[in-house]
Amino acid sequence: MNRALANRALVPSAPRFVVKIGSSSLTKVDGTLNWPALESLSETLSDAYDRGQQFALISSGAVAAGVGHLGIATRPTDMSGLQAAAMVGQPHLMSAYGERFAQRGIGIGQVLLTADDVIRRTHYRNARLALEKLFTMGIVPIVNENDAVATTELRLGDNDRLAAIIAHLINADVLILLTDVDGLYSGPPTEPGSRPIRFVGNMSELENYSITGRGSMFGTGGMATKVTAARMATAFGIPTLVTSAENLRPALDGESVGTWFAATGQKSNARALWIAHAAKSHGQVRLDAGAVAALESGGKSLLAVGITDVVGTFDPGDPIDIIGPGGDLVARGLAGWDSERLRESAGQSGAGRPAVHVDDMVLLRH
Numbered sequence: 001m002n003r004a005l006a007n008r009a010l011v012p013s014a015p016r017f018v019v020k021i022g023s024s025s026l027t028k029v030d031g032t033l034n035w036p037a038l039e040s041l042s043e044t045l046s047d048a049y050d051r052g053q054q055f056a057l058i059s060s061g062a063v064a065a066g067v068g069h070l071g072i073a074t075r076p077t078d079m080s081g082l083q084a085a086a087m088v089g090q091p092h093l094m095s096a097y098g099e100r101f102a103q104r105g106i107g108i109g110q111v112l113l114t115a116d117d118v119i120r121r122t123h124y125r126n127a128r129l130a131l132e133k134l135f136t137m138g139i140v141p142i143v144n145e146n147d148a149v150a151t152t153e154l155r156l157g158d159n160d161r162l163a164a165i166i167a168h169l170i171n172a173d174v175l176i177l178l179t180d181v182d183g184l185y186s187g188p189p190t191e192p193g194s195r196p197i198r199f200v201g202n203m204s205e206l207e208n209y210s211i212t213g214r215g216s217m218f219g220t221g222g223m224a225t226k227v228t229a230a231r232m233a234t235a236f237g238i239p240t241l242v243t244s245a246e247n248l249r250p251a252l253d254g255e256s257v258g259t260w261f262a263a264t265g266q267k268s269n270a271r272a273l274w275i276a277h278a279a280k281s282h283g284q285v286r287l288d289a290g291a292v293a294a295l296e297s298g299g300k301s302l303l304a305v306g307i308t309d310v311v312g313t314f315d316p317g318d319p320i321d322i323i324g325p326g327g328d329l330v331a332r333g334l335a336g337w338d339s340e341r342l343r344e345s346a347g348q349s350g351a352g353r354p355a356v357h358v359d360d361m362v363l364l365r366h
């Protein structure tokens with residue numbers, strides 16, 4: 001592994017980074033927005049901007065801002081309540097950022113994305129072009145999920161995975177996830193005996209830790225979604241730092257804070273990350289052990305002869321999960337055939353076109 005990628009010293013000199021601040025850091029105990037936290041974040045990021053670093057800010061906090069403005073007693077838990085609060089809060093959140101950055105002569109642009117925007121390939125490509133345009137204009141993109149139009153079935157919910165997707169989309173050098181704890185612990189930080197983990201060189205090191213999806217009072221997804229985001233980013237060559245919002249300035253000064261997840265894979269095109277993590281799966285093919293071994297040896301397409309079962313209905317080009325005999329997710333890819341034809345040809349040799357072409361497939365177990 002390239003040592004430079006395993007090094008926190010990368011942060012101050014990263015030409016481009018993604019920073020995500022979670023609801024837990026932007027919400028006060030009464031459920032309303034923590035304005036001083038927002039001010040301090042804007043100040044630190046303005047300094048990075050003045051030093052010539054480019055970044056996209058993924059900011060939660062729309063619901064919290066809405067709770068404050070509506071004067072309701074607690075953060076809603078139902079979908080329509082959350083949507084209403086976000087619709088009220090998002091403009092206030094953006095105007096607060098707008099004001100803070102404007103004081104430093106920096107312009108901002110609002111980017112609201114739904115899960116569908118990252119699932120659909122054309123939307124995904126458009127989002128990349130639009131973000132790139134903002135960077136050329138010197139504008140800071142501030143991204144959130146478009147809570148107003150998200151549906152229960154199609155919702156990212158947490159912003160951690162959105163941050164990993166954006167990091168890849170804009171070819172960031174590092175992903176920084178800010179939360180209310182100073183990094184990853186071996187167990188929930190409130191439990192006695194949990195100790196801080198400073199460095200993760202490989203995701204398999206996390207097997208013995210207790211990383212729960214139970215978050216803070218206002219956060220979504222807990223540490224589990226941060227680890228998922230780190231897995232998504234590092235597998236595609238982007239190292240990830242998880243730390244507290246207070247630690248952003250020290251991190252940008254090159255201090256050794258938080259948990260550093262080293263890049264495990266190579267930088268690759270955004271299409272690969274889209275296939276691996278963003279695209280919604282339309283079905284599954286199950287393989288025999290020989291087919292799994294062939295795929296994992298590298299450079300081989302999936303042929304119908306190694307398929308034992310086809311689940312779901314899909315068309316050529318649709319994203320599908322490629323499952324091993326033990327039920328584990330081996331790869332994801334774009335189907336070469338529709339599900340019906342593939343079902344008829346499963347297990348047979350000489351079927352012509354690959355079931356999934358190697359160029360349309362991303363292996364997930366490395």
Ligand SMILES: Nc1ncnc2c1ncn2[C@@H]1O[C@H](COP(=O)(O)OP(=O)(O)O)[C@@H](O)[C@H]1O
Pocket residue numbers: 021022023024025178179180181183184185186187188189209210211212213214215216217218219220221222223224
């Ligand atoms: N192993 C762990 N290490 C650190 N934090 C953990 C762990 N397991 C669960 N957590 C919880 O994850 C929470 C952060 O997640 P979340 O509330 O979703 O934050 P955010 O809103 O910043 O995304 C922490 O407050 C912590 O209680």
Ligand SMILES: N[C@@H](CCC(=O)OP(=O)(O)O)C(=O)O
Pocket residue numbers: 021022023024059060061062063064086144145147157158159160215218219220221222
């Ligand atoms: N989109 C929502 C935030 C969702 C959420 O809480 O995510 P996270 O900050 O990852 O725990 C909002 O702006 O309030």
